[in-house]
Amino acid sequence: MQYTSPRFVLAVFCSVSALLLGSCSISFGLRQRVLSQRECIECDLKGIDFSSEDLSGVSLVYSDLSGANFSNANLTGAKLSSPPSLFGSGTTRLTGANLSNANLTDTTFEGSVLEGANLTGANLTNANLLSANLNGAILRNATFSGARIGDPRRVSMMGADLSGTNLSNLDLSQLLLKDANLTGANLQGAKLRYAGMYNANLTGANLNGTDFTGATLGRANLTNASLNTAIICETTLPSGEYSFRDCPEKSPW
Numbered sequence: 216m217q218y219t220s221p222r223f224v225l226a227v228f229c230s231v232s233a234l235l236l237g238s239c240s241i242s243f244g245l246r247q248r249v250l251s252q253r254e255c256i257e258c259d260l261k262g263i264d265f266s267s268e269d270l271s272g273v274s275l276v277y278s279d280l281s282g283a284n285f286s287n288a289n290l291t292g293a294k295l296s297s298p299p300s301l302f303g304s305g306t307t308r309l310t311g312a313n314l315s316n317a318n319l320t321d322t323t324f325e326g327s328v329l330e331g332a333n334l335t336g337a338n339l340t341n342a343n344l345l346s347a348n349l350n351g352a353i354l355r356n357a358t359f360s361g362a363r364i365g366d367p368r369r370v371s372m373m374g375a376d377l378s379g380t381n382l383s384n385l386d387l388s389q390l391l392l393k394d395a396n397l398t399g400a401n402l403q404g405a406k407l408r409y410a411g412m413y414n415a416n417l418t419g420a421n422l423n424g425t426d427f428t429g430a431t432l433g434r435a436n437l438t439n440a441s442l443n444t445a446i447i448c449e450t451t452l453p454s455g456e457y458s459f460r461d462c463p464e465k466s467p468w
Contacts, residue, residue: 268289296327314333316336335356339358355377365389377392393414
């Protein structure tokens, strides 16, 4: 049986409606469908307002949610990921979406695009962000307790705003943070092993016990921050120097 994309069906319907009626509703009742059925796969939900709605457990995989408003919404356990598909349906997109102060506990964003999204004050407790693209996202004061971020399936937060965010004791290994703003962030005890932090702003950040093993800190701004109590091993420092300061000594035997 041949697979037909729901987005293709909607596009055809829209084209016919436009020809016959001269107009075409951009939502097609999709907002109500999401609220009532808790599912909308591969849907065009760009710019729709879901602010303050209860969307717990909703599945919106492969949908385009660019510019949608989820501020103060409850998205606990929601599926906003881009899982592998036999049909190659594509990627869940939340480019420029507003997720400020949203409850994203246990929400799955794996493989999705959140470029430029606003997640200020969002609760990302136990959220899955593996392989997600958060370049340029605003993550000020977001909660990341137990979130899945550090993994060989790199999360990208290049140019993201994480100022004032508590990232203490999190595994942020291999996180891409080039040009990111981490001013005043709490990174105490965090693992940033092999993280890419070129030109990151760490002004006033708490780096006590932060593990920078294998990390790249070239040209990073460490004003009012100190690496003295951080773990430095095979680390590229802001000066470009390669440091083995805290590497365990290898036994000659």
